[in-house]
Structures are given as C-alpha cells and as structure tokens.
Amino acid sequence: MSQRRGVALVAAAATFLATSVLSTIFQLYSWVLYSFLAIAVVVVVAILARTVRIPVWGQVLAMLGGLLLLVTWTFPSGHELLGFLPTGHTFRHFHSLLTAAGQDIQTLSVPVPERVSLDFLTTVGVGLVAVAVDVLAVGMRHPALAGLPLLALYSVPVAVQNGSVSWLPFVLGAAGYLWLLMTDHIEQVRRWGRRFTGDGRDIDTWEPSPLAAAGRRVGFAALVLAVVVPLAVPGFSSNLLSRIAGYNNGTTTGTGTGTQLGTSINPISTLRGNLTQGQPINLFTVETDDPDPGYLRTAVADQITDNGFQPSPPPHPQPLTAGLDAPTTGVSVSLKYDRYTASVKAQRLNDRYLPLFAGPTQVRAPGGTDWRYEPSTGVVYTDHPATAGANWSVGYDSFRYQPAQLRQAPELQPGDPIVRDNTEVRHIAQISDQVDALTAGKATEYDRVRAILDFFSPKNHFKYSLQTKAGTSGSAIVDFLKGRQGYCEQYASAMAWMTREAGIPARVVVGYTHGTRLGNSATWQVTSHEAHAWVEVWFPAFGWVPFDPTPSTEITGAAVFGWAPNPSTPDTSSGPADNGKDKPGRSAGKSADQGQHGGPGLARSAAAHKTRTTTWQYWVLGVLVLLVLLAVPAGRRGLLRRRRDRTEVRAVTGLTVDPAGGPPDVTVDGGDTARSAAARSAAHAAWDELVDSLVDFRYEVIGSETPRGTAERLIRTPGLTGDAADSVRRLAEAEERARYAPTPADPTGLRAASRDVRTGLSAGVPRHRRIAAVLLPRSVLRRWRGAVADSATGLTGRLGAARDRAYRTVVPRRLFGPRTDRSA
Known part of the structure; x- marks a missing residue:
C-alpha cells in the first residue's frame, strides 16, 4: 500500500488553510494553535498507520484515537491516567464542555470571546474534518470528495454570522483544495511511469512539469472567477461573496466624521461574556461622594434587530477635551438633583467605552487617546480599547424624578427626531397584542411604561437565569416572552421593544451596577459580574429616564428607582400620588449567602474583608521570595568556597x-x-x-x-x-x-x-x-553570564549547522514522492 505521504501532507495543509475562515467568528487566535495541533496529530498518526500497512478502517480508528488523546491532554478533567489517557471522568468533562459550548453559541454574538468550551469544540471539529479529508484524499483516493468536509468547515461562520464573510479565507481555502487536487493528479502520473517535457526529455519527480504549470494556471483562473464574477453580476447580489468587505474580524461603522469606529469590543457580546464567566474579575473601582450611586453607562444600543438591540453609528460625535462641559440634553423642567463627582481606576478593564454615571457635566478622560463624546447618548468612546490601567473622573447630576411629574410630561410629537428614530420597531403580532393588552386604558406615557415594566414580575412567572429556554418562533424576543426566563440583556431588550411597540421612544443601555462598597469607604468594587443592561425611556421636557426590568434581587448593586419600582420588589406606590423614594441609587443587592447573578458564592463585603485581612500575608510571602532569590548568588558562592x-x-x-x-x-x-x-x-x-x-x-x-x-x-x-x-x-x-x-x-x-x-x-x-x-558576588554572576552566553553560542551554532544541512539535502518537491529511477 502506498503511503502517499505527499498527498497526506498537502491534505493537512489544505485543511489548515480552510480553518482561516474561523478568524471571522473569534476575537482572539487561540483557535489557530488548537487547529494546528489537531491537524498535525491526525496526519502524523495517519502516515504512521500507513507505514505499517494498516487498512483504511484501521487508519480511521488510529486517527480518532490520536485525536482523543490530544483533546484529553489539552482539555483535561484532572482524573486522567498518566495525564493523557481518558477515563470516565474525562468523558463526563467532555460532555460538560459540549453543553457549555452549545450555551455559548446561543448567547454569544460574533466575534466571540475566548472560551474553553468553544476551543474544545473547535479542536474536535477541525480534527474530525482532518480525518475525513485524509480518508477521502489518501485512503480512498478521491480527493475531489475531500472538498465536502472542507466546505462544511467554511459553512460554520456563514451559518452563525449575520454579516459578510471575508473573501480572504475563501481564497485560502480554495487554494488549498486546488493544491490537493493537483498534488493527487501528479501522484497518479508518477505511478504510470516517467514524466516528460514537451520536447521529450524526461524529468525527475521534484522538477516542475508542463502538467503542473497548466494545473496551476487553471486553478488560479478558477479562483479569480469565483471571487470576481459575483461582484460583476447583479443577479448574484444575494450570494455569500456579494457581501465582500475588507478583511477584518468584525464590522465597522462610520462615526459621522469620516473615521471608522472599530468593533473590537462589542458591548452586547462583552456583556454576555462577563455574565457567563465562572469567577468574577475585578474590572475597576469607583470612588464617589454619592452615598448611594446608580449605574455606570458605557454604550447605548438603539438599533433594533430580530435578536434584540445593537449600537448604531454615533450621529454627532464631538472631540472630548479635559474639562469639557457635557450638559444633559432634553431636560427643560425644574427638577431636584444632587451634584456628585466620581473617580474611576481601571484594574483589568480594557474597553473603548468609558464607564460614566448618567447626567455627566464634566469628564476628564485618560490622556494619550482621541476620546469622543456623543451628546445624544452621553457616551464617551474612542476607536480602540484604551482603558487598561487608566484613571478618569466625571462630574454628574443625579436627578430626582417624581412619578407625579412624569405623568405630567408633555405629549410626544411624531415629528420629533428623537421620537421618530427611537420608536422604530419590527412589528410582531404576539408582541403587539401583548402591548395592547397591557396599555389599554392607560392615559399617560408614564402609566403605559409602568404597565410594561410591571409585566416583568415574578407573579407573571418571569425569573432571572443565565440559561434561556429554547424557542421555535424564529425571534429571540418572542422566545423570551414565551419562556419568561433569561438575564438582563433579554429583559432590557424585551421591555425596550415593547415600549417602542407602544409608540414611546426607548433604548437599551449597557454598563455596570455600582458593585460592592469596600468596607465603610467611599470606594466601590465593580467586577465582571456587575455587567448589566437596562432601559431608558424618553419623556419630553425630562429627557431619558432609566427603568430596570431585571429582577433586582439577582443583581449585585442593582438600583431601585423611586419612580420605577423593580417588578421583583413590593410596590409601595399607587395611583397619581406615588410616594416612592426618589433617590435613584437605592441598592437592592443579594443576601449575604448568595453570589453574583444567582450563583453560589461569598458575599462581596465578606470577600473584601477577607482580602484586606490576608493582604499582609501576601506581602510577607513576597518579601520571603525576594530574600530567597537574593540569597541564591551568595549561597552559590559559599558552596563553591566549601568545595574548594x-x-x-x-x-x-x-x-x-x-x-x-x-x-x-x-x-x-x-x-x-x-x-x-x-x-x-x-x-x-x-x-x-x-x-x-x-x-x-x-x-x-x-x-x-x-x-x-x-x-x-x-x-x-x-x-x-x-x-x-x-x-x-x-x-x-x-x-x-x-x-x-x-x-x-x-x-x-x-x-x-x-x-x-x-x-x-x-x-x-x-x-x-x-x-x-x-x-x-560578581564572580558568581559573571560565571552565570558566561554559561548563558556559551549556551546561546552553542545553540546558534547547532541551528546554523542544521540549517546548512537542510539547505544541502532537502528539496521541497522531493516530499511529493520517491525519486524516479533513471536507470530503469
């Protein structure tokens, strides 16, 4: 049985080139390493199996076994034999990873962040594709059929991504497939006999031939046609390649000023990723003179889609300079308010949006970055993530809205641009009927909004959960309203959608709750589990007023607004004379025995106290480690003296x-x-x-x-x-x-x-x-430096010698098969 090593290696290379399409759905590039390892293991095992002349079915089992050992080693459960032999615990761990991957696929948007479950799914999927390609191209000698698993790999981002798929991964995958076809055809010609040029001279197997040159020309022409024709023919406008854009990992949106606002951090997908992280990550701290602060806003999602809300391009961005006054727009009535200041210190937050409190009056952003401010949304942003290790401050007004005042808000004017732009909605019969039933008989805008807000209450069987119920309607909003189970993004999107359905301007705001107070200080710790989404509703003369439909008992640092009691808390107000507390930052965090977002865990205040009480231990440990490191040269000198x-x-x-x-x-x-x-x-x-x-x-x-x-x-x-x-x-x-x-x-x-x-x-x-x-002692340090230099010199010499040997002995085309015996 011929080993067909050349075809096997080219099949592996074609599979790896086809995986480049995964770059359009992942934010980071860990998938590259896992894909390479999976393909490398499969091809090495396949070549070894064919070396000992194992039949095709045995080769398949060997490749699957090698892939199993790889995923066991790279994604261990901790109960493996010798670190790479799977056990029952291993397969249960794999099942949990696949379950988590399915949940991530349902909740995350493209491009998706780093996830162990998705890396596992990628490794297994790419490995199985590599097995299929090797079996078809080498074992069964049908390389044309190997295009089917490669096409299946390419269809993954097409199925999960709403936007266009870049042309570059298509070109790389197609080039790899054509390379595989030509390699197999040349291999067949070699088995027939000698190869000749047009003038009758025979050529060796690694030399270029007219046949290979013709194949390359045909393949290149076919590839150019596949990319260019869909662009030139109007009838192909709905084709996948008709949406060709610049090669990037996400879409771009114009800022209105001629620049491009990158989407390296999608606020909606970031919110989902933060909520589903197992352990909270300290993102930033907030020091404020506000005794009970509200929410920190980062982005506004005001563009509606079938699956919820997404941010739209900022219409009127303006440069943000230190001390820029940014008065709240839309407020023309006399409202009571308190003026506060806050300082934010980033820890592990790296975003292109600045978390700020609502109603900013002055913003001092981190230097060295072109920050911009959008007055219509109150969002401060830049083109690239720039908050890592930065500090910024904000002065803001905390307004005290009263239910009686909001009921007296002027009527909405259909010609108002804010009303026109923020009431657009895709009408769905189920949602329209529900909104009509809830708002029937409600005379004012505020009462209609309150009716929609109160709909999301436990008495209507709504509950908070990071696990959503599957639906069959084709609309994520409809499925959520039927299942009545989800987390803050879904609650906020559903309320904003229903509020727009009632003809009232609404939008979704993404940001963070104020987190947990550190002791009795004025500092609050915000973690990744405090990521949150809520709703802002437009009231003429009052501006954008926040409402939070998510059950507050499940959110650490959640605020209960006096004008909008949370559906999960008792409503102490009734009728026109609502007398609820008017302070917007009334906390409604969880009890001490609960963790963030309903998960088990220690209360944040207790955790903060524990951190403070054990800080000295870490300092002592660090000093001891430093002393040990400093003592190493002296100890080495003493040992050498005693030996002498x-x-x-x-x-x-x-x-x-x-x-x-x-x-x-x-x-x-x-x-x-x-x-x-x-x-x-x-x-x-x-x-x-x-x-x-x-x-x-x-x-x-x-x-x-x-x-x-x-x-x-x-x-x-x-x-x-x-x-x-x-x-x-x-x-x-x-x-x-x-x-x-x-x-x-x-x-x-x-x-x-x-x-x-x-x-x-x-x-x-x-x-x-x-x-x-x-x-x-300098003698020890000099001896160490000499040893390192000698090792580096020796390594350089060995690498140079190996390179020279490779240049003298290795010819790439020799990999495609054995040398033709000219003496025959």
Whole structure:
C-alpha cells in the first residue's frame, strides 16, 4: 500500500488553510494553535498507520484515537491516567464542555470571546474534518470528495454570522483544495511511469512539469472567477461573496466624521461574556461622594434587530477635551438633583467605552487617546480599547424624578427626531397584542411604561437565569416572552421593544451596577459580574429616564428607582400620588449567602474583608521570595568556597597516608601520583578562590599576568601587609609549582592563606563593596553570564549547522514522492 505521504501532507495543509475562515467568528487566535495541533496529530498518526500497512478502517480508528488523546491532554478533567489517557471522568468533562459550548453559541454574538468550551469544540471539529479529508484524499483516493468536509468547515461562520464573510479565507481555502487536487493528479502520473517535457526529455519527480504549470494556471483562473464574477453580476447580489468587505474580524461603522469606529469590543457580546464567566474579575473601582450611586453607562444600543438591540453609528460625535462641559440634553423642567463627582481606576478593564454615571457635566478622560463624546447618548468612546490601567473622573447630576411629574410630561410629537428614530420597531403580532393588552386604558406615557415594566414580575412567572429556554418562533424576543426566563440583556431588550411597540421612544443601555462598597469607604468594587443592561425611556421636557426590568434581587448593586419600582420588589406606590423614594441609587443587592447573578458564592463585603485581612500575608510571602532569590548568588558562592576547602582537606589527608601502604603513590594520568594530583588540585582551587575574591571586591584581574606578578601587584596596589602579604606569596608559589614544577607544593595551610588574603583585600575597599561581595558576588554572576552566553553560542551554532544541512539535502518537491529511477 502506498503511503502517499505527499498527498497526506498537502491534505493537512489544505485543511489548515480552510480553518482561516474561523478568524471571522473569534476575537482572539487561540483557535489557530488548537487547529494546528489537531491537524498535525491526525496526519502524523495517519502516515504512521500507513507505514505499517494498516487498512483504511484501521487508519480511521488510529486517527480518532490520536485525536482523543490530544483533546484529553489539552482539555483535561484532572482524573486522567498518566495525564493523557481518558477515563470516565474525562468523558463526563467532555460532555460538560459540549453543553457549555452549545450555551455559548446561543448567547454569544460574533466575534466571540475566548472560551474553553468553544476551543474544545473547535479542536474536535477541525480534527474530525482532518480525518475525513485524509480518508477521502489518501485512503480512498478521491480527493475531489475531500472538498465536502472542507466546505462544511467554511459553512460554520456563514451559518452563525449575520454579516459578510471575508473573501480572504475563501481564497485560502480554495487554494488549498486546488493544491490537493493537483498534488493527487501528479501522484497518479508518477505511478504510470516517467514524466516528460514537451520536447521529450524526461524529468525527475521534484522538477516542475508542463502538467503542473497548466494545473496551476487553471486553478488560479478558477479562483479569480469565483471571487470576481459575483461582484460583476447583479443577479448574484444575494450570494455569500456579494457581501465582500475588507478583511477584518468584525464590522465597522462610520462615526459621522469620516473615521471608522472599530468593533473590537462589542458591548452586547462583552456583556454576555462577563455574565457567563465562572469567577468574577475585578474590572475597576469607583470612588464617589454619592452615598448611594446608580449605574455606570458605557454604550447605548438603539438599533433594533430580530435578536434584540445593537449600537448604531454615533450621529454627532464631538472631540472630548479635559474639562469639557457635557450638559444633559432634553431636560427643560425644574427638577431636584444632587451634584456628585466620581473617580474611576481601571484594574483589568480594557474597553473603548468609558464607564460614566448618567447626567455627566464634566469628564476628564485618560490622556494619550482621541476620546469622543456623543451628546445624544452621553457616551464617551474612542476607536480602540484604551482603558487598561487608566484613571478618569466625571462630574454628574443625579436627578430626582417624581412619578407625579412624569405623568405630567408633555405629549410626544411624531415629528420629533428623537421620537421618530427611537420608536422604530419590527412589528410582531404576539408582541403587539401583548402591548395592547397591557396599555389599554392607560392615559399617560408614564402609566403605559409602568404597565410594561410591571409585566416583568415574578407573579407573571418571569425569573432571572443565565440559561434561556429554547424557542421555535424564529425571534429571540418572542422566545423570551414565551419562556419568561433569561438575564438582563433579554429583559432590557424585551421591555425596550415593547415600549417602542407602544409608540414611546426607548433604548437599551449597557454598563455596570455600582458593585460592592469596600468596607465603610467611599470606594466601590465593580467586577465582571456587575455587567448589566437596562432601559431608558424618553419623556419630553425630562429627557431619558432609566427603568430596570431585571429582577433586582439577582443583581449585585442593582438600583431601585423611586419612580420605577423593580417588578421583583413590593410596590409601595399607587395611583397619581406615588410616594416612592426618589433617590435613584437605592441598592437592592443579594443576601449575604448568595453570589453574583444567582450563583453560589461569598458575599462581596465578606470577600473584601477577607482580602484586606490576608493582604499582609501576601506581602510577607513576597518579601520571603525576594530574600530567597537574593540569597541564591551568595549561597552559590559559599558552596563553591566549601568545595574548594574540601579539595585541600583531601590533599592533606592523602599526604599523611603511608606511601607504602595506600593509593597515594599510585600513578595516574600524566605520570603524577594520586598524592601529587591532589596537591595540584588544592593549589588550583586556592588560586581560583583568590581570583574570585578579586572579582567580588572589584579588583582588576589580568589574564596574561603570572601568579607571582599578580601577588606582587596586590602587595603594592591594595597594600597587603603582614600575614596577607605572606599568604598571597604562598598562594602564588603553590600555583606556579602546580603549573610548572615536577612536584607540587605542600597543600597544607592553603585554606588559611586564602582567608588571610580575602581579609586583607576586604580591608582595602569601601563598606558597600564588602556588602556587595557577600550578597551579590560578581564572580558568581559573571560565571552565570558566561554559561548563558556559551549556551546561546552553542545553540546558534547547532541551528546554523542544521540549517546548512537542510539547505544541502532537502528539496521541497522531493516530499511529493520517491525519486524516479533513471536507470530503469
């Protein structure tokens, strides 16, 4: 059985090129690594299986087994055998990952953020496609059929993405498929016999041929036609390729000023991702003089689609400069308000929107970025994520709306641009009938809005959950109203949709609750679990007024507005004389034994207290780790000194042994006896200790200098006297005799001489050098630097030699098959 290695490798390359289409549905690029690993494992296992002549069905089992071991190793449950052999726990873990992937597909929008479940699904899916392509192209010798699994891979983003699919992944996938067809055809020609040029000359298997050149020309022409024709023919306007745009990972929307506003962070998908994260992530802190702050706004979604609301392009952005006054628009009546200031410090938040409180009067944004402000939405944004590690502040007015005042709001004017733009809705019979029933008999705009708000109450079987019920209507809003189970984005979208259906301007606002107060301070901690969405309704003369239909008992830091009691809390107001509390920031967080968004967990206040009480432990641990790292060079120097001292001890011990009765007089390499060799080693060790001491105390070391010259120089320059001078001469004499004399000097006393010289050298340097010689000995650091340099030089040499060998021996076209035997 032919191994067909060339076709197998090209099939793997074609599969990998086809995976480039996944870049249109993922925000990050972890899928590239997982796809490459899956394809590499499949092709290697397939080639090995064909090497031992396993039949096709056995090859399939081998490839599936290799893929199973790969996903077990890359997505472990923690109960595997030897780290890569699956167990029952492994398959249950895989089932949970697939379940989570299904939920992510239902809740996340394109481009999707990093998810372990989606990475697992990608690895398995790409691996199975690689198995199918290899079986069809190599095992069954039908490469044309291999285009079907490649097409299935390409159809994934087409099915889940509403926008266009870029032309570049299509071109890469098609090029890989054509490459596979041509490689297989050339392989067939090789099996027939020799290959010839047009003039009759035979050519080797790795040389280009007229057949291959013709195939490349035909493939290129077909690829150009596939991309260009749909653009040129009007009748193909609904074709997938008719929506070709610049290659990017998301759509772009104009800002109205000629620039392009990137969608690297989609506020709706970011909200979903934050809510579904298992552990909360500290995003930012807010310090404010507001005793009970409301919500922080980041983006406004005012464009309605079948699946909810999305942000529309900002119509009138203006540059934001430090101290820019940004008065709230639409307020023309006399309202009570409190003026506050807030400072925000980003921790792990990196967004292109600034979280700000409603009603901003002054915004000081982080420097170094072209921030813009949209007065109609109160949103401050820039083109790219720019909040990482930044600080900003905002001055804002917190208005005190009264139900009686809102009931007296002027009537809506159909010609008002705000009314016209924010009441657009796609009429659905089920929603229209529900809104008509709720608003029947309600005389004022406020009463109609309150009727819609009160509809989302537990008495109507609405409940908060991150798991939504599947529906069959084809509309996410209708399915939510039927299932009556979901989270804040769905509650806000449904209320805004129904409010628009009633002819009242409404929009969805995305942002964060105020989070949890840190102790009794004026600082609030906001995590990823405080991501939230709510509704703003337009009242003439009052402006945009917030309403929150999501059950407040499930949201940490949720606010209960006095003019809009949350449906899940008792309504203490009734009739025109509503007397609910008028402060918008009344918190309605969860009880102490609940976690964020209904999940189990510790109360945030308790968690904050625990963090404060254990902070000192982390500081102590960090200091201990730092001390250990600093002690490593000194410890290494001490070990080296003790090892050199033991060299003298062994030499002296050997000299005291009776020459007639022991091994000291046994001749070793070089003609020396063991006794002489030990003495020479002791002399060399003592001299090396002297050289290291010179380096530690920053004395000059001259490599070309003789030991005697070094000793005399040290006596003159540092001024060694007394025992130190005698000791350095003793060490120099021992080193010279160890190097040049037939018999070495007596090693007795070399260790004491080294200590005397070191003491004399330390006396001649400042105190800071003595301390540095103990804590950070330069001799050790120099030795480490030399070892690293030698390793790097050796690695560079080996890589260069391997490259040269590859250039001399490897010809890429040899991979396509064995060399033709010209002697046949």
